[in-house]
Amino acid sequence: MDLDRLxxxxxxxxxxxxxxxxxxxRDRDGDRVPAFITDxxxxxxxxxxxxxxxxxxxxxxxxxxxxxxxxxxxxxxxVCRSLVLLxxxxxxxxxxxxxxxxxxxxxxxxxxxxxxxxxxNEQYAEMPHEADLAKRLEEISGLTPEERSRFWTEQFAKCTxxxxxxxxxxxxxxxxxxxxxxxxxxxxxxxxxxxxYAWNVIRAFHLAGRCTECGACEAACPQGIPLMxxxxxxxxxxxxxxxxxxxxxxxxxxxxxxxSADDNEDFIR
Amino acid sequence: xxxxxATKINDLAAALARxxxxxxxxxxxxxxxxxxxxxxxxxxxxxxxxxxxxxxFLFPRxxxxxxxxxxxxxxxxxxxxxxAQKTVILAVRPCDAAALALLDTIFNWDYKDDFxxxxxxxxxxxxMACTAADEQCFCTSVGGAPDATxxxxxxxxxxxxxxxxxxxxxxxxxxxxLDAAGDAAREGEAAADPPAEVPQRFDVEAVTEWLSExxxxxxxxTLSLGCLGCGACAYACPTCHCFDMQDEAxxxxxxRLKNWDSCGFGLFTLxxxxxxxxxxxxARWRNRVMHKFAYIPERFELLGCTGCGRCARLCGAGxxxxxxxxxxxxxxxxxxxxxS
Numbered sequence: 128m129d130l131d132r133l134x135x136x137x138x139x140x141x142x143x144x145x146x147x148x149x150x151x152x153r154d155r156d157g158d159r160v161p162a163f164i165t166d167x168x169x170x171x172x173x174x175x176x177x178x179x180x181x182x183x184x185x186x187x188x189x190x191x192x193x194x195x196x197x198x199x200x201x202x203x204x205x206v207c208r209s210l211v212l213l214x215x216x217x218x219x220x221x222x223x224x225x226x227x228x229x230x231x232x233x234x235x236x237x238x239x240x241x242x243x244x245x246x247x248n249e250q251y252a253e254m255p256h257e258a259d260l261a262k263r264l265e266e267i268s269g270l271t272p273e274e275r276s277r278f279w280t281e282q283f284a285k286c287t288x289x290x291x292x293x294x295x296x297x298x299x300x301x302x303x304x305x306x307x308x309x310x311x312x313x314x315x316x317x318x319x320x321x322x323x324y325a326w327n328v329i330r331a332f333h334l335a336g337r338c339t340e341c342g343a344c345e346a347a348c349p350q351g352i353p354l355m356x357x358x359x360x361x362x363x364x365x366x367x368x369x370x371x372x373x374x375x376x377x378x379x380x381x382x383x384x385x386x387s388a389d390d391n392e393d394f395i396r
Numbered sequence: 397x398x399x400x401x402a403t404k405i406n407d408l409a410a411a412l413a414r415x416x417x418x419x420x421x422x423x424x425x426x427x428x429x430x431x432x433x434x435x436x437x438x439x440x441x442x443x444x445x446x447x448x449x450x451x452x453f454l455f456p457r458x459x460x461x462x463x464x465x466x467x468x469x470x471x472x473x474x475x476x477x478x479x480a481q482k483t484v485i486l487a488v489r490p491c492d493a494a495a496l497a498l499l500d501t502i503f504n505w506d507y508k509d510d511f512x513x514x515x516x517x518x519x520x521x522x523x524m525a526c527t528a529a530d531e532q533c534f535c536t537s538v539g540g541a542p543d544a545t546x547x548x549x550x551x552x553x554x555x556x557x558x559x560x561x562x563x564x565x566x567x568x569x570x571x572x573x574l575d576a577a578g579d580a581a582r583e584g585e586a587a588a589d590p591p592a593e594v595p596q597r598f599d600v601e602a603v604t605e606w607l608s609e610x611x612x613x614x615x616x617x618t619l620s621l622g623c624l625g626c627g628a629c630a631y632a633c634p635t636c637h638c639f640d641m642q643d644e645a646x647x648x649x650x651x652r653l654k655n656w657d658s659c660g661f662g663l664f665t666l667x668x669x670x671x672x673x674x675x676x677x678x679a680r681w682r683n684r685v686m687h688k689f690a691y692i693p694e695r696f697e698l699l700g701c702t703g704c705g706r707c708a709r710l711c712g713a714g715x716x717x718x719x720x721x722x723x724x725x726x727x728x729x730x731x732x733x734x735x736s
Contacts, residue, residue, distance in 0.1 A: 155449075155719065156531035158714070160622065161621075161622045161714050163621045180712070181712050181713060181714075186621075186624075188624070189621075189624070189676075189677065190676045190677075191617055191620075191621065191676055191677065191678055192621070213482070285430075287448075287627075287631045288457075288627070288655075288656070289628040289630075289655065289658070290626045290627060290661070291626040291627075291628040294624035294625055294713075295624060295626075295713075296625035301661075307662075307663050312642070312644075315644060316640065316642055316655055317644075317653050317655050318457035318655065319460035321458075346712055347626070347628070347712040347713075349447055349628045349710040350447065351427070351428040351447075357430075383536055
């Protein structure tokens with residue numbers, strides 16, 4: 128990947144004022160961590176590789192970063208989908224973001240949101256799951272409902288309700304999450320069986336049709352809960368039932384949240 | 397001295413279990429090492445730091461502290477005893493044991509927490525001295541050491557290049573543990589392997605100094621930009637102790653729970669009237685650092701951080717207490733240089 132070109136472009140968008148900040152990744156003791164760059168000289172420390180799993184679009188939620196718009200983001204294809212979807216859900220305006228698009232093998236260059244959407248539709252329309260996830264999805268869909276329920280109960284027993292999954296997800300942007308509502312307390316906040324199942328399943332449901340399968344939630348989970356099994360399988364269900372993949376069309380109506388007279392189901396008529 | 401083969405640590409766990417201890421140890425499962433209840437056949441890992449800390453077993457994630465029977469408008473309390481099983485926390489890191497000094501203090505400060513104290517008294521702490529460390533370890537920067545024995549009832553030390561463990565009792569509970577171990581430990585002599593090298597990462601005095609004068613500094617925003625406001629660091633931290641009380645009820649029963657809470661959450665300081673004195677992550681991060689390196693030292697002459705590094709290892713967003721302290725210490729030195 129042409130990291131030099133990425134660094135030059137990052138420096139350029141800052142120097143010429145197209146962006147007030149570049150959000151990318153830097154190296155810290157061998158780990159890749161988010162970098163927040165406001166000076167062109169700092170662009171030289173930008174790095175990128177396949178361990179850069181944080182979805183940088185999640186930073187658009189931060190109050191402190193709102194004054195740094197337009198913001199340039201180093202975005203891999205799944206992150207580009209998040210940005211397109213955030214625009215479709217009216218959380219960002221197209222002019223708020225500039226994208227330094229990184230692909231699986233190559234750096235694609237600087238583009239605006241429309242450019243990123245075009246890139247996604249042209250080159251990343253199909254994004255098959257990586258082998259390990261595909262295998263695990265296959266295994267779990269072969270289980271009976273009882274076996275699957277036992278599997279998830281076991282997995283969710285590890286959950287400490289740290290909400291790292293929610294924090295890492297750009298689509299979890301509610302200023303007051305359902306677990307934070309207490310009149311009434313819909314979901315138990317205890318890191319115990321009853322609350323953990325409800326929390327994890329409700330988050331997955333709230334993402335159905337909105338998950339761009341970036342994997343940041345699973346990467347963020349300190350307990351190693353296989354959240355992608357849940358989110359990716361719901362994403363595929365929505366794709367199968369409604370023929371829609373999230374994050375390819377900045378004008379798209381929300382899949383679960385919109386209605387049309389042509390919808391298949393007739394019970395609603 | 398008492399020794400055991402490193403490969404026979406499961407036999408030690410089994411002997412302790414037979415003697416009535418609940419054995420808690422760092423267990424590997426699907427690639428993650430977690431401090432959890434040992435069962436026959438589990439793989440104990442003594443060479444790495446687990447994702448969670450010993451506090452889970454003294455101050456659990458969610459604990460029932462009150463129960464009432466409900467009958468229309470009437471209610472009557474039921475007795476609730478702390479669930480304090482005799483427990484050995486085996487092969488924890490010394491930084492976890494060091495944290496107990498703060499937890500013991502906080503839970504006995506202005507109120508004696510019977511639930512914590514019952515579990516604490518029932519627990520035998522057996523740290524394993526560290527012969528390896530990684531870049532995120534910083535115990536030596538906060539008054540600790542890879543072979544520190546603070547709060548240990550007995551100490552495990554690696555010897556013969558890791559082939560043998562020395563098990564040294566340090567308190568009455570430690571002696572009782574050794575008795576319970578029986579044949580799982582043998583008499584012998586061995587020389588402990590050298591402890592890990594953990595270079596000093598920052599000057600903690602410089603940090604405390606800077607904190608006392610820079611509440612309004614812009615540096616807090618810069619330092620906290622990566623943080624997305626979850627509770628992962630607070631929950632993994634061996635010294636963090638904030639909790640939230642929640643009542644949950646059906647028509648016939650109500651329970652009061654003490655649940656973990658984190659100052660990183662947006663709603664942590666939200667007032668009922670709608671005001672939030674810590675409205676952004678900048679303010680919340682400032683609180684986190686000041687709590688550990690200013691307020692706790694001021695009140696208790698202890699640091700609120702033992703340098704275990706878990707926060708940095710598991711924060712996907714790149715927040716690291718060690719890095720933050722390094723940057724503050726650097727800032728402090730720059731200010732001093734500027735003044736002189």
